[in-house]
Amino acid sequence: MMVEGEMKEVSETVMLDAIKFAHKEIKKHCKVQMELMEESGKTVKREYSHEENDEEIRKAVESFCYERCYAIARSGEDKHTRSDAFEALKEEFMQTIPEAEREEKAMMVSRYYHDVEKRAMRRMILDEGIRLDGRSTSDIRPIWCEIDYLPMAHGSAIFTRGETQSLTTVTMGTKLDMKEMDEVLIQGTEQFVLHYNFPPFSTGEARPSRGIGRREIGHGN
Structure with a gap:
C-alpha cells in the first residue's frame, strides 16, 4: 500500500480517519477496474516467471573471476582502464563456455559476474580500507577551482576534482x-x-541529445 499526504500539524486520529475515508473511495475505483476486466475478458493473470539460475556456472564465475576482479579493483587504475579490464575478464570467461551455449548463457553469466565484481570491490573497501582509485576511506581528492573563468559572463567559475569538472555561469536578468x-x-x-x-560528450558517450536525461534530473533539475 502507498499513502501520500501533506500536512502541517494534524492528530493521528484525524489522519487515520482521512486514510479510512480514502480507502473507502479507492474500493469504488477497484470495483470499476474489476468490472472492466470482466467485460474485456482479461481475467487470467500472467504467470510469474522467475529468473533461471545455474549453480555450476555461478561457481565457475566465482572461481575464475573473483581473485582477478579483486586484483583489478586493487590496481588503482583510472576508471576507463579499470572498466576495460573488467570487461576483458568477463569476455575471457565467456570463451570457456562452449560456443553453442554462449548466447544462451550470456545474460546469466553477466548477472553472476556483476555480483562477483561488486563483492570483490566491496570486500576490498571494507577489509583494506582502500577505494578503487587507491585512496583510503578517509582521503579526499584534491580540488582545483577558479572564478571569473569566462571574462564576458556576469559571473563564472570552474572546478575540477578527480575526473569530474564543472563550468558554471551566472546571468543577471x-x-x-x-x-x-x-x-x-x-x-x-x-x-x-x-x-x-x-x-553526452562530457562522459565520452556518442548519442543524440533528446531532452533531459537521468543525470540532469539526479544532479540539478
Whole structure:
C-alpha cells in the first residue's frame, strides 16, 4: 500500500480517519477496474516467471573471476582502464563456455559476474580500507577551482576534482526572466533559476541529445 499526504500539524486520529475515508473511495475505483476486466475478458493473470539460475556456472564465475576482479579493483587504475579490464575478464570467461551455449548463457553469466565484481570491490573497501582509485576511506581528492573563468559572463567559475569538472555561469536578468511556478500546491515566481546541462560528450558517450536525461534530473533539475 502507498499513502501520500501533506500536512502541517494534524492528530493521528484525524489522519487515520482521512486514510479510512480514502480507502473507502479507492474500493469504488477497484470495483470499476474489476468490472472492466470482466467485460474485456482479461481475467487470467500472467504467470510469474522467475529468473533461471545455474549453480555450476555461478561457481565457475566465482572461481575464475573473483581473485582477478579483486586484483583489478586493487590496481588503482583510472576508471576507463579499470572498466576495460573488467570487461576483458568477463569476455575471457565467456570463451570457456562452449560456443553453442554462449548466447544462451550470456545474460546469466553477466548477472553472476556483476555480483562477483561488486563483492570483490566491496570486500576490498571494507577489509583494506582502500577505494578503487587507491585512496583510503578517509582521503579526499584534491580540488582545483577558479572564478571569473569566462571574462564576458556576469559571473563564472570552474572546478575540477578527480575526473569530474564543472563550468558554471551566472546571468543577471530582469523580472521578466523570473521562473514562473504553477504547480498543484505552489504558485508564484522564483528569482533563482538553475539550468543544468550534461551533454553526452562530457562522459565520452556518442548519442543524440533528446531532452533531459537521468543525470540532469539526479544532479540539478
